[in-house]
Amino acid sequence: xxxxxxxxxxxxxxxxxxxxxxxxxxxxxxxxxxxxxxxxxxxxxxxxxxxxxxxxxxxxxxxxxxxxxxxxxxxxxxxxxx
Amino acid sequence: xxxxxxxxxxxxxxxxxxxxxxxxxxxxxxxxxxxxxxxxxxxxxxxxxxxxxxxxxxxxxxxxxxxxxxxxxxxxxxxxxxxxxxxxxxxxxxxxxxxxxxxxxxxxxxxxxxxxxxxxxxxxxxxxxxxxxxxxxxxxxxxxxxxxxxxxxxxxxxxxxxxxxxxxxxxxxxxxxxxxx
Numbered sequence: 001x002x003x004x005x006x007x008x009x010x011x012x013x014x015x016x017x018x019x020x021x022x023x024x025x026x027x028x029x030x031x032x033x034x035x036x037x038x039x040x041x042x043x044x045x046x047x048x049x050x051x052x053x054x055x056x057x058x059x060x061x062x063x064x065x066x067x068x069x070x071x072x073x074x075x076x077x078x079x080x081x082x
Numbered sequence: 083x084x085x086x087x088x089x090x091x092x093x094x095x096x097x098x099x100x101x102x103x104x105x106x107x108x109x110x111x112x113x114x115x116x117x118x119x120x121x122x123x124x125x126x127x128x129x130x131x132x133x134x135x136x137x138x139x140x141x142x143x144x145x146x147x148x149x150x151x152x153x154x155x156x157x158x159x160x161x162x163x164x165x166x167x168x169x170x171x172x173x174x175x176x177x178x179x180x181x182x183x184x185x186x187x188x189x190x191x192x193x194x195x196x197x198x199x200x201x202x203x204x205x206x207x208x209x210x211x212x213x214x215x216x217x218x219x220x221x222x223x224x225x226x227x228x229x230x231x232x233x234x235x236x237x238x239x240x241x242x243x244x245x246x247x248x249x250x251x252x253x254x255x256x257x258x259x260x261x262x263x
Contacts, residue, residue: 006169050216
């Protein structure tokens with residue numbers, strides 16, 4: 001099997017740009033992915049699949065981090081409250 | 083706190099051992115080849131989504147800023163791949179030319195790359211392959227400063243800016259003593 005070449009600098013920047021447009025759309029629509037379907041397709045088209053997965057996880061992490069910073073940490077409720 | 087950290091790094095004396103790698107021009111390179119030089123070293127891989135290009139840009143800028151001061155000794159920017167499977171010499175050459183003209187890339191057998199990573203305490207683990215055979219290598223992210231004896235003097239994480247790295251390298255250069263006496 002032939003080795004895939006790594007993305008060039010131009011390809012990387014095109015991917016990051018598409019990702020940022022998609023994320024900005026999500027920011028504007030409170031994470032409602034259905035409002036950003038076209039930008040999602042653009043993002044998936046410009047980035048290797050592995051990078052899409054990686055950036056999706058990163059987005060989740062950043063959202064979680066923001067939640068912790070704004071809402072504080074709420075430990076799960078213990079079972080059997082009195 | 084900084085003095086304590088530096089003392090800890092000296093106690094670890096990371097960077098002993100040996101590696102036998104090849105640079106992106108195909109020439110054999112050993113650890114000892116870099117003795118006598120200051121080195122800023124980064125471990126990464128060319129299929130990296132964001133972290134490696136960002137850190138290499140920072141490393142390149144820091145090297146450039148340090149070069150501007152004729153009073154300072156020269157510094158060698160160095161990259162060692164954690165993905166020797168895909169990052170052969172031509173792949174490294176293509177990737178590294180975007181960052182700094184003297185940035186040297188090293189690759190080799192899986193065994194030799196592992197030995198190099200181990201010598202500097204670097205963590206790396208390749209993730210699962212997708213149907214295109216693509217994968218991400220999870221790895222610790224630091225820019226390492228090696229003194230002329232080849233040993234680790236300092237390391238700079240993601241949060242450190244190029245200016246902070248320059249300030250720190252400059253201070254090390256001005257106060258340098260070999261790690262092992």
